[in-house]
Amino acid sequence: MYREGELASLASFSNTLKLLKKDAHFNQFCTQHRVPKGTTQEITDDMKHVYLLESGYLSYTYAGKVGGGYFFITFPGSFANLPISGNQVPMVGTLTALTDVVWWKIDVDFLRKMLFTEDPRNHIMLNFALQTRYYLYLIVKKYHLTSEERVYFSLLRCTESGIQVKDNQAELPLFLTYDLLAQFSETSKSYTSRVLAELRNKGILQSSKKPWVITDVNYLRNLVDVGDDLRPLV
Incomplete structure (x- = not known):
């Protein structure tokens, strides 16, 4: 069991980039982008890239069959999307830049390789799963409100x-x-x-x-x- 805040510290933005940069081909598979406010990016189950937010804020609006209006806000230093397994619960949706943002576009296969070799205790995946659990709880809470x-x-x-x-x-x-x-x-x-x-x-x-x-x-x-x-x- 992790202490409060410990997992988030281990999976911080700086630690994640440090981990990825251990590979000499980092620049080939990870690129930094400035994204203007209002830009949208569709997220699908077969995404070839994940997005790691460096600065600014994104909204992630769920677009599944259950209904619209289910959203969460991605904070600086967080992954906007991160497939934990090949058959995970579908989380199709739309990312919208609420402000001007800077994000890293990371090749999924490269990330998978680096996490297997450099993060054997799955700190990054566990932290993202914990964040997602919190977001899903809020969605359920909202569903029952007037x-x-x-x-x-x-x-x-x-x-x-x-x-x-x-x-x-x-x-x-x-x-x-x-x-x-x-x-x-x-x-x-x-x-x-x-x-x-x-x-x-x-x-x-x-x-x-x-x-x-x-x-x-x-x-x-x-x-x-x-x-x-x-x-x-x-």
Whole structure:
């Protein structure tokens, strides 16, 4: 069993690149790219490349038969996609650059070879599996919420990409807009705007200028009964 944060440290961005660079053919199979905001990349089950995010933020929107609106945000230093086995649960979807990003495009076969030889304890795979488990839990949680609760829940999830400026107070990421929040919440923009207006009237949300600020994070947590289910702000 790993201590809290230990696995993430072992599978960090710098350690992952250091591992890959041990091969003399690194530059042949791993290339760095600047990707403008708004760029999309389809993810399929037979992908020949994985994407390791160096800077910026991506959204991963699931596009399977179950339905749309299931998303998670990929943080700097994380893999956006990483096939753990050949017959894994399908995770087809779309990556969208929420900001200008820099990512590494890595050949799957090269990565597989390097992980077998240089990461025999599977720290990188285990860390990605743990992240995915967390994301899937959030998707299940969202499935049981009302429309109004989904807006609150999506706001809380966006705090994970924000900054904790004070105890129980968070700045939301600059990329967040009414349209994007409505998409994340699976609600219309007009409905989302009404819910946010109620939060502003109660002094819970400050959104007259960027960055938006949630003045009472615990208030939102109580509305959707998540307690400490969401991880701490990063």
